Amino acid sequence: xxxxxxxxxxxxxxxxxxxxxxxxxxxxxxxxxxxxxxxxxxxxxxxxxxxxxxxxxxxxxxxxxxxxxxxxxxxxxxxxxxxxxxxxxxxxxxxxxxxxxxxxxxxxxxxxxxxxxx
Numbered sequence: 001x002x003x004x005x006x007x008x009x010x011x012x013x014x015x016x017x018x019x020x021x022x023x024x025x026x027x028x029x030x031x032x033x034x035x036x037x038x039x040x041x042x043x044x045x046x047x048x049x050x051x052x053x054x055x056x057x058x059x060x061x062x063x064x065x066x067x068x069x070x071x072x073x074x075x076x077x078x079x080x081x082x083x084x085x086x087x088x089x090x091x092x093x094x095x096x097x098x099x100x101x102x103x104x105x106x107x108x109x110x111x112x113x114x115x116x117x118x
Contacts, residue, residue, distance in 0.1 A: 001038040005045035008068065028052035037061070043068060044075075053078035
């Protein structure tokens with residue numbers, strides 16, 4: 001299951017989410033019940049507070065946490081062992097797709113591929 005914050009789900013739209021299949025909308029700052037048991041790919045809200053990262057401890061199947069920000073230090077202390085952390089470094093660069101692909105780190109490429117797979 002892919003767990004997305006409301007703002008990203010709204011941006012993507014219902015049709016895109018339906019194409020991806022098993023998705024859930026969740027905002028740790030306002031929602032009490034997290035769809036945590038089945039979460040494999042988690043995107044916290046932009047500029048999320050600590051609650052958005054603390055919830056990862058209750059996601060036993062989590063494989064990837066994709067941050068919508070370039071910074072990532074704030075998430076490290078909450079990252080469960082074995083979970084891949086991806087950030088949004090380079091997302092706003094004006095490079096072409098091909099050039100960006102050559103410069104991406106391995107984890108960024110993995111996150112992009114996982115999203116394309118869904």
